Amino acid sequence: MSGHIAIAGGGLVGSGWAIVFARAGESVRIYDADANIRNGIMDVIRGQLEDLKDNRLVDDVNAILDRIQVCSTLQYAIGGAIYVQESVFEQTDVKTEISAAIAPLLSDGAVVGSSTSGIPASDFTENLTNRNRFLVAHPVNPPYLAPIVEIVPTPWTDESAVESAMALMRTVGQSPVLVRREIKGFLLNRLQGALLREAWALFEGGYASAEDIDKTVSEGLGLRWSFMGPFETIDLNAPGGVKDYAERLGPLYHAIDASRDNPQPWSPDLIRAVEAERRTVLPKADLAKRRNWRDRRLMALAAHKASLKD
Amino acid sequence: MSGHIAIAGGGLVGSGWAIVFARAGESVRIYDADANIRNGIMDVIRGQLEDLKDNRLVDDVNAILDRIQVCSTLQYAIGGAIYVQESVFEQTDVKTEISAAIAPLLSDGAVVGSSTSGIPASDFTENLTNRNRFLVAHPVNPPYLAPIVEIVPTPWTDESAVESAMALMRTVGQSPVLVRREIKGFLLNRLQGALLREAWALFEGGYASAEDIDKTVSEGLGLRWSFMGPFETIDLNAPGGVKDYAERLGPLYHAIDASRDNPQPWSPDLIRAVEAERRTVLPKADLAKRRNWRDRRLMALAAHKASLKD
Structure with a gap:
């Protein structure tokens, strides 16, 4: 060029x-x-x-x-x-x-x-x-x-x-x-925001600790998501593809949607509670060290993905 | 035992x-x-x-x-x-x-x-x-x-x-x-459902193809999520931890929330459109082959994660 x-x-x-x-x-x-x-x-x-x-x-x-x-x-x-x-x-x-x-x-x-x-x-x-x-x-x-x-x-x-x-x-x-048209948060932060909003709501409802909500992603959902997106995930999770999946599991997800409260901002009390739990798991003084760990993991993941043939 | x-x-x-x-x-x-x-x-x-x-x-x-x-x-x-x-x-x-x-x-x-x-x-x-x-x-x-x-x-x-x-x-x-109390979809399917709902909404609004929405996860968000959950992700993404992050970026996420329509079931037309795009990318006859690919990738990822010291 x-x-x-x-x-x-x-x-x-x-x-x-x-x-x-x-x-x-x-x-x-x-x-x-x-x-x-x-x-x-x-x-x-x-x-x-x-x-x-x-x-x-x-x-x-x-x-x-x-x-x-x-x-x-x-x-x-x-x-x-x-x-x-x-x-x-x-x-x-x-x-x-x-x-x-x-x-x-x-x-x-x-x-x-x-x-x-x-x-x-x-x-x-x-x-x-x-x-x-x-x-x-x-x-x-x-x-x-x-x-x-x-x-x-x-x-x-x-x-x-x-x-x-x-x-x-x-x-x-x-x-x-x-992203064909401008939209607040573009794709990435809208997708991240949707996951975060549910995570905050589950924590707020007392259903699980922040640590267990995190694990549900890092030891479960996130494994697939590191190499395939949400649509391909469900496309492969029913014998006949995405349409078949929507027919089988649409009703469950719609029931989940219906059970959600209206979107609520992350309240100060809620933020304080998650902050308190996180600081127990990871003291403030260790944030920088843990960020370095994250970056090493991202590098190892990038090397891992690069080493695969497809 | x-x-x-x-x-x-x-x-x-x-x-x-x-x-x-x-x-x-x-x-x-x-x-x-x-x-x-x-x-x-x-x-x-x-x-x-x-x-x-x-x-x-x-x-x-x-x-x-x-x-x-x-x-x-x-x-x-x-x-x-x-x-x-x-x-x-x-x-x-x-x-x-x-x-x-x-x-x-x-x-x-x-x-x-x-x-x-x-x-x-x-x-x-x-x-x-x-x-x-x-x-x-x-x-x-x-x-x-x-x-x-x-x-x-x-x-x-x-x-x-x-x-x-x-x-x-x-x-x-x-x-x-x-999961301390019973809730529809437990943690995992609620978190997956929240991400899927936003994915369907972005596709329905014509903002991006299903393939590009998928890529936003598989080449972006999902890399971190394969080894850390949403709370730890934001805890490390601001100098002072999760509370600091919520203060800096809460307003953006709240604005995104406010811009969302009410939860809508995945409509038949919408499902047909995503199914049509997926079948262009992956013909029905290749679904089983691609599932095998997914399982090989999951194995490689499990081996990769097991090989890391921390």
Whole structure:
């Protein structure tokens, strides 16, 4: 591909994206307005790449680092880029400001994807002259371990911009999904929110501890979900496929739905109770250590999935 | 432990349970009323054990088989058992009949766990004199690959019966969770139902294809969920733990909740549309082949998880 990839915002999300693109052989220019962050980016990235290498997920750390350049001006980062991944702070006014700064620097045919996890791009691109080149490209953190990317066009995004973002994500080894219309929370956080809401409700009703609700997922439902989604799961769980499953088990699920109370916000009392249980299982001082454990497990899972033939 | 494990019902669930207990060194007696099923059970189990051995999940197939005895009378299977896993057809009258047959054969202190995925045990044990020894022990299929077991006491189940079922499940390497009070769908199917309901709603709204909704789980959310549940996930996803996460992201999830329509049954049109998409991706004739793929993946995942130190 001719032209480089630009990344605007050098925090954890931006540096994770730099790894994704550089690992796939792309040249990356990464910009952050904060000189302290700029000075630290390469060390952060090197640390993450060493971890990946320890888990046999990358071979040559230095070759990947050589493809990443930290830039001190937005102009130099964006100029000539075929794709820009915007990864600044999750706030509409901050997104509006950076998008307005990127827009005049953008090459013809380039696309800008925002890493936002919840703000539709129409909220911060409406007044740009080339707003048809902007969309959301929402990753899971860290993107070099979780391949999903939600591509969410605005009502004014060009079809060609969508196609080129989807194609680029596939080229660099990610798994893009197309969210055809903007919706609050996109797919990923809506699905996560639905599971969480039921988890909170079960805890609130006193049916089980947070630990046992967690186990029901990590030792049960989540095993399949790490390699197949909910529709394929039920498609394979009845002799005749999804329609057969819906006929057999639809009534049970509808009865469950009917037994649910109306959606309720997570109340302060409820949050306090779950927080208290979690802090018994995992003291606050151990949160960081457990996050490292999680990342090692994610790496081991990524290596496991990569080792499988199909 | 003195005394054997009895299994009533020799279908897929019952023979899966036989593997769980015999693999852990327990003596197992398995009964089915149907002579054709009785004659086939050991071949089914041998096939499953060979698969497990190929994936290095068991060592000695014959030693495990030697611990399993197929019985032609319920009396011989149940007599002297310390625990009975009832795994007959999922229908209240069938469960009522087998429970009434098991009750008078039960040794003092023995416990009966039903494999039912949806019927609370109070629906089919109320009139038994020793109803205080009955509860639900709901597995995921196949139980020798998915360790979760939901232990659901009725209002009249002895605390000691609950404790002994939980302890036995831990002893044989399963992960029991305690559902403190009966609720439709228990934990597992309520959590699955919540995710499915959102998946159907996203498809119905035209936001994404079933395939892309599936990918959002299998290449994103489900990676973490294969080793940690929803509460631990959010507990590690904010610097200060679950309370901090709820403060930061609660408003987004509440807004998502508020944007949902009321729960709606999966409509026939909707089911037809998903069925049509699934049959494009996976023709009906290939369903069985894909189920074999799923089981190989579950085995590989079980081996992967077993290979990790923590």
